[in-house]
Amino acid sequence: MPDPLSFQAFEASARAEGFDQVLVREWAPEQVLDTHRHPFEVKALVVRGEFTLTVGEQARLLRAGDAFELGREVPHAERYGTEGATVWVARRHAAT
Helix, strand or coil, X not given: CCCCCXXXXXXXXXXXXXXXXXXXXXXCCCXXXXXXXXXXXXXXXEEEEEEEEEECCEEEEEECCCEEEECCCCCEEEXXXXXXXXXXXXXXXCCX
């Protein structure tokens, strides 16, 4: 994880980029979310644990310190590791 990044710094940066909602998501160990989509764009940072994000045929293992972005309405699946995960998430609901 970038140091000394704090949630407040993540939130300030995301809001400056036009993201209108910033939150902390906690995921249970071994939780699986089958393919789904969101009506918003996502910019996120994994701060604890790990999970696999699958978009199309590409699966990416994300661990603490890894960032990712996901476009609005992009189909994807999530599979969380044995320790679950904490992810800081910024959402942009309005089209830019």
